[in-house]
Amino acid sequence: MKVTQRISGDRPVFSVEFFPPKDEAGEAELWRAIRRLEPLDPAFVSVTYGAGGSSRDRTIRTTARIATDTTLVPMAHLTAVSHSRAELRQVIGAYAAAGISNILAVRGDPPGDPLGEWLPHPDGLTYADELVSLVRRLGDFCVGVAAFPYGHPRSPDPETDLARLVAKVRAGADFAISQLFLEPEGFLRLRDRMVAAGCDVPLLPGIMPLTTARTLRRGPELSGAPLPQALVERMDRYADDPVAFRAAGMDVTAEMCARLLDEGVQGLHFYTMNRSTATVELVRRLGLAARRPAVTAPG
Numbered sequence: 001m002k003v004t005q006r007i008s009g010d011r012p013v014f015s016v017e018f019f020p021p022k023d024e025a026g027e028a029e030l031w032r033a034i035r036r037l038e039p040l041d042p043a044f045v046s047v048t049y050g051a052g053g054s055s056r057d058r059t060i061r062t063t064a065r066i067a068t069d070t071t072l073v074p075m076a077h078l079t080a081v082s083h084s085r086a087e088l089r090q091v092i093g094a095y096a097a098a099g100i101s102n103i104l105a106v107r108g109d110p111p112g113d114p115l116g117e118w119l120p121h122p123d124g125l126t127y128a129d130e131l132v133s134l135v136r137r138l139g140d141f142c143v144g145v146a147a148f149p150y151g152h153p154r155s156p157d158p159e160t161d162l163a164r165l166v167a168k169v170r171a172g173a174d175f176a177i178s179q180l181f182l183e184p185e186g187f188l189r190l191r192d193r194m195v196a197a198g199c200d201v202p203l204l205p206g207i208m209p210l211t212t213a214r215t216l217r218r219g220p221e222l223s224g225a226p227l228p229q230a231l232v233e234r235m236d237r238y239a240d241d242p243v244a245f246r247a248a249g250m251d252v253t254a255e256m257c258a259r260l261l262d263e264g265v266q267g268l269h270f271y272t273m274n275r276s277t278a279t280v281e282l283v284r285r286l287g288l289a290a291r292r293p294a295v296t297a298p299g
């Protein structure tokens with residue numbers, strides 16, 4: 001099943017993003033989250049692709065296990081960084097062999113320092129649009145790409161950034177998922193600008209539930225999205241009370257999601273950090289949970 005099919009129904013959906021677990025405890029936590037989310041019928045679940053061989057193997061393994069052991073539609077991330085073309089072909093082949101037909105093609109950041117100098121592998125790719133083309137050439141994949149409501153940190157200006165996003169779609173991307181943000185206007189502006197540029201693929205907002213003061217601080221650092229002053233003022237009074245902060249932060253996130261749904265987004269993509277509680281709460285609160293019976297875990 002393709003992501004584009006799963007997000008094109010007549011009611012909005014949700015999807016979730018995980019990262020490959022580092023150890024057995026992390027693996028158990030991830031699978032608890034997957035099993036809690038499964039009965040809510042996410043449109044798809046994605047697994048990020050990290051730096052380094054072992055993390056990459058874990059992404060392939062985890063995504064393949066989601067394909068075989070669950071009722072969920074998996075999407076594997078793939079990054080171009082530090083890979084030769086031959087290695088990229090092998091990973092894409094491994095995804096196909098595991099029955100994965102959805103790939104999020106991103107460039108990745110230099111290992112160690114995300115803002116450090118980008119050095120392509122001598123036999124590798126330089127930009128995500130090349131990776132989109134490679135994935136499309138190698139199989140019948142549904143391909144997603146990254147989008148940046150406030151521009152990618154390396155882009156000189158919003159117009160250039162939009163042109164790069166359009167180039168990824170022209171290269172064959174079927175949909176885009178946005179970097180996280182803390183107020184909806186930047187996302188909605190980007191969506192309008194994409195349409196104005198003749199680019200009508202779905203753009204899904206990436207949502208990081210605001211559960212801790214750290215998320216509020218780190219979100220803008222990681223994403224380049226501005227930290228709205230009104231939000232700082234609203235949340236400041238809970239700085240010393242994590243329980244109250246979480247409750248208020250979930251209200252903020254739910255309000256933003258409701259606005260995005262009102263604006264007609266086809267789905268919300270939740271960054272889960274391999275936990276399920278906040279996502280389950282939001283999905284229920286927003287009425288996005290499917291009403292289908294719980295699936296019993298095999299084994």
Ligand SMILES: Cc1cc2nc3c(=O)[nH]c(=O)nc-3n(C[C@H](O)[C@H](O)[C@H](O)COP(=O)(O)OP(=O)(O)OC[C@H]3O[C@@H](n4cnc5c(N)ncnc54)[C@H](O)[C@@H]3O)c2cc1C
Pocket residue numbers: 047048049050051077078079104105106107108109126127128129145146147152153154155160161164168177178179180206
């Ligand atoms: C939804 C989502 C999921 C992600 N998943 C992962 C993951 O699993 N693993 C991971 O490591 N990282 C992931 N990232 C982070 C991503 O790898 C970084 O943000 C990276 O810096 C940009 O990737 P990109 O695919 O947008 O790159 P690109 O589209 O290649 O853009 C990178 C920069 O180059 C510029 N550019 C693009 N094409 C050209 C061109 N032809 N000429 C000149 N400049 C150009 C762009 O404007 C931009 O500034 C994800 C990001 C998002 C939003």
